[in-house]
Amino acid sequence: MQLNRRVFLAQLLLCFSLLSIASTAIAKEKSAYDLLMERAISKPHEVELARKGIAETSIDRAWERPCPYRELRGTEEEEKEFLYHCERWNDCVSTGGAASIFTEGYYKNQQLPPDAQVPWTFYQNLFLDGEDLASATGHLKQHALKFAEDNWRLFEGRDAHETSDMVEDKFWQWCSAEPLTLWKADDL
Incomplete structure (x- = not known):
């Protein structure tokens, strides 16, 4: 009886830990809207590259990013x-x-x-x-x-x-x- 109780408590503890890990992972996952908004705004380092006049050649996959010069x-x-x-x-x-x-x-x-x-x-x-x-x-x-x-x-x-x-x-x-x-x- 004591063994069954320990197994049950171990399973219950495992279940709660998996639920907490899953909820944390889901909370950190970005929605499509978040990703769209992130891509629509120039990042500070991109604006700094624009200030130096080298944004076009220094931003990776620049054609997928908004124009940093507008900032x-x-x-x-x-x-x-x-x-x-x-x-x-x-x-x-x-x-x-x-x-x-x-x-x-x-x-x-x-x-x-x-x-x-x-x-x-x-x-x-x-x-x-x-x-x-x-x-x-x-x-x-x-x-x-x-x-x-x-x-x-x-x-x-x-x-x-x-x-x-x-x-x-x-x-x-x-x-x-x-x-x-x-x-x-x-x-x-």
């Missing part, structure tokens, strides 16, 4: 410069996603038999339809299409998600180095 304050002229940085940042993010789609589309088109392939000029006309090619976004889209033509083989033998990240990374490296004069000229 900076200064003179009117400096704030305009920060605005141009953010415009470039946001345009590079959106066009980088498009570059990944264009590249995958070009790859899939190359997998078709030659008589079934859609001429690439059709896609170019479709993607650049009505786009002011002298504007910053037109310039970026033109490069995204050229990038797709040059780099479609990245998709060969790789997971599509992994390759998409590679394309966005390569496009980000090029795009974030584009001179801000393109965005300043858009404002004129």
Whole structure:
């Protein structure tokens, strides 16, 4: 009888400890909303990198982060410069996603038999339809299409998600180095 009681108490103690561990783990788990909010706000070290002017090259997977330049304050002229940085940042993010789609589309088109392939000029006309090619976004889209033509083989033998990240990374490296004069000229 004494042994049964000790076994029961040991099981009860084990049950309570498991419940407390599980509740602590659940409490620490972040909800999707928490993760979304965390990603939507620039972190202090990202703002510091923006202050130094190296945020684009120093933030890991920067295209998945919000523009840290919008957090900076200064003179009117400096704030305009920060605005141009953010415009470039946001345009590079959106066009980088498009570059990944264009590249995958070009790859899939190359997998078709030659008589079934859609001429690439059709896609170019479709993607650049009505786009002011002298504007910053037109310039970026033109490069995204050229990038797709040059780099479609990245998709060969790789997971599509992994390759998409590679394309966005390569496009980000090029795009974030584009001179801000393109965005300043858009404002004129």
